[in-house]
Amino acid sequence: MTQARRLLAALLGLALAWGGSAARAADPVDLLLVLAADVSRSVTEPKFRLQREGAAAAISHPDVLRAITSGQHRRIAVCFVEWATVGQQNVVIDWTVIGDDASAHAFAGRLVEAPRSFMGSTSISSAIDFAVGQIDRAPFSSERRVIDVSGDGTNVSGRPAGDARDEATAKGIVINGLVILTPLEESLRPDHTNPPGGLEKYFQDNVIGGSGAFTVVAEDHRAFGRALTKKLIAEIAGLPPHQLASAPE
Secondary structure (H helix, E strand, O other), X not given: OOHHHHHHHHHHHHHHHHHHHHHHHOOEOOOEEEEEEEOOOOOOHHHHXXXXXXXXXXXXXXXXXXXXXXXXXXXXEEEEEEEOOOOOEEEEEEEEEEOOHHHHHHHHHHHHHOOOOOOOXXXXXXXXXXXXXXXXXXXXXXXXXXXXXXXXXXXXXXXXXXXXXXXXXXXXXXXXXXEEOOOHHHOOOHXXXXXXXXXXXXXXXXXXXXXXXXXXXXXXXXXXXXXXXXXXXXXXXXOOHHHHHHOOO
16 A cells, blocks of 8 residues: 555544544533532531432432433433533533443442532522533433432522523523522521522522423432432423422432
8 A cells, every 4th residue: 555545544534533533522411500509608517428329329219210211212311511600610520321220320420429529608599500510511412401419408609500500501401400408406597408498499590491491399418319310300300380280209
């Protein structure tokens, strides 16, 4: 083979490789889901472990997997991020396709083993902005794009949470909320964890948005896994809010 032909073959190989990557990048899934978990100072280490283990149990729950495999493409793509104050956002597990028991448990195993990212203040707005960025760069395609924000307090740093929400929903992204309650006697900052009207109302007024957006409440961090399981089933199945109660625990 002449040098010119070898060069042509090499260029053809690169073109095919690039084309294959581009095709994979457009692979469709039933849902692009960013799980955005609060790891601010109010999430103590015991609460953090309950939160992480609960998330791992939820993503690998048989009912969640059943919902995943009931979709048109029988798979979703998930990105798990942690957040605290402005400038403290981290991708713990990058975009991963979950479509069977093995991939779900592999994701859960990586999640349990990963170190905690931060322990700062609380910027829900920055968390939403960061999550939108992850959706924008996702290597998969879906008409359904959801950010799942879990938190145990109000936005106290960065721009208003409502502004970030409005920009995200203008792009067709749905933001749902998992509200983690803190008993008043355990709160170091009641104005933060127990705002007037309650934390769920705060999330409903300032955080969630988009078509069919909803909140689910975990009575405490011990209930995080059960609440997230229920929430994931509703999100994956595309249940409207009034049917959420029928989702399995």
